[in-house]
Amino acid sequence: MDYISVNTKMNFAFKVEVAVIKDSIQSIFNNIEYPIRISDLEVVSNDKHSNVSISLKYKIGQFSIFSFQTKMIVFLIEQKIYSLINTKPININLVFEGVFNEK
Structure with missing residues (x-):
């Protein structure tokens, strides 16, 4: 189980699983106004388990609004x-x- 440790600065910390972060990112694209398809979503924690790096491939529905x-x-x-x-x-x-x- 890979996780991210979150310090709340209130005398306690909690952990968020990388799988939850991945599912949350995936849910963004299920509820979006413009058609975007993603694949090969990777979420990797750093050595200290304090942050993540994200990598994904995507396709869009209209090139005119690429930027x-x-x-x-x-x-x-x-x-x-x-x-x-x-x-x-x-x-x-x-x-x-x-x-x-x-279509």
Whole structure:
């Protein structure tokens, strides 16, 4: 079981499993307005179990809003991670794989 240890600065700490973080990131894309498909989602904790690095591949529905969607992905992931472990992730690695046809 891989985990992230979160210090709350209130004389206690709690642990968040990496699997929970991965599921939370996946849920972002299930509830999103613009069609985005992700694959190969990896969430890796650092040596001290205090933060994570994220890597994923993604496809978008419309290339005309590529920049907006990419920035939105980064923002949503950062916000989700911050809500879980009280810090932004060390690294977010996005690999753009192209456009898919949503029909």
